Amino acid sequence: MSHWKLFLALIILHAHGDHIFTGAVVFREYIGANFDNVRFSDVPINPNIQVHFILSFAIDYTLGSSPTPTNGKFNIFWDSDNLSPSQVLSIKRQHSNVKVGLSIGGDSVGSRSVDFTAFSIDSWVSNAVSSLTRVIKQYHLDGIDIDYEHFDATPTIFAQCIGRLVTTLKNNRVISFASIAPFDDGEVQRHYLALWRSSARVFDYVNFQFYAYDRSTTVAQFLRFFDEQASNYDGRKLLVSFSTDSSGGLKPDKGFFTACQNLKSKGKLNGIFVWSADDSKASGFRFERQSQALLAKSYK
Structure with missing residues (x-):
């Protein structure tokens, strides 16, 4: 790496004891959706990189046995017993390289899909800003992830609602x-x-769900998919991903890390995210450790 590139990579520096980690690479993991009693402290944390936990999910649906859309009034649907405000504060105090955010939307709630639904742009944004600000402050959170997967609104309405929401939260x-x-x-x-x-x-990362591709995905196909999505979004913000549940994509024991090494050699490995900590707990977070070790070496 040239001195100039190294300088750019080290623009954002954080100290953790004798370690230094950069803003160039990030490891992110969704946590709490499956109520499998996983805690932040269960997950390995490499001190040489940024680590983001993403609470899953806050959803603008009512609580209870028959959830219905609320027009932007968000409720907590993650495992708040094991992932509480005090536990967020504790993990951030123990590890200065850790940040915690929440994800909104998700695939399903109860037995039905989560549809993005807005009665009007103005009312949805107003309700969302108010309800999410309250949750974010209560839980001492740092960021937000957008993970709607079903839609009862046009792309234009979705774009205006989410764009205004995130812009307002950042401006505030x-x-x-x-x-x-x-x-x-x-x-x-x-x-x-x-x-x-x-x-x-206003978006810092693209958590592209590469695990939504077929389980037969090869390394060559994965790299082609990465380039396709880098052209759709910003390749500098695009993160690679794998799942530790039964969903598809290139699995970590089937070539995922080979693909990461290829991207790393080209300066394209910006970070890795995993779905999800709940599913990884049973295997002792083996692939989380491997991912973080790879990222910690990426720009040395």
Whole structure:
């Protein structure tokens, strides 16, 4: 790496004891959706990189046995017993390289899909800003992730609602980072690309769900998929991903890290995220350790 590139990579520095980690690479993991009693302290944390936990999910649906859309009034649907405000504070105090955010939307609530639904743009944004600000402050959170996967609104309405929400939260200094979590589905891509075209500047990461591709994905196909999505979004913000549940994509024991090494050699490995800590707990977070070790070496 040239001195100039090294300087750029080290613009954002944080100290943790005798270690230094950079803003160039990040490891992110979704946590809490499956109520498997996983805690932040269960997950390995490499001190040489940024580590983001993403609480999953806050959803603008009512609580109870028959959840219905609330027009932007968000409720907590993650395992708040094991992932409480005090536990957020504790993990951040123990590890200065850790940040915690929440993800909104998700695939399903109860037995039904979570549909993005807005009665009007203004009312949804107003309700969302108010309800999410309250949750973010209560839980001492740093950022937000957008993970709607079903839509009862046009791409334009989705883009305006989410764009205004994230812009307002950042302008109000409620959050310091934001991400989106699209995947390669026609309807999903139409909505997220509309959001990206109008509001790319307010998003820091693209948590692209590469595990939504087929389980037969090869290393060569994965690299091609990465380049395709880098052209759709900003390759500098694009993160690679794998899942530790039964979903698809290139698995960590089937070539994922080979693909990461290829991207690393080209300066394209910006970070890795995992779905999810709940599913990884049973195997002792083996692939989380491997991911973080790889990222810690990426720009040395």
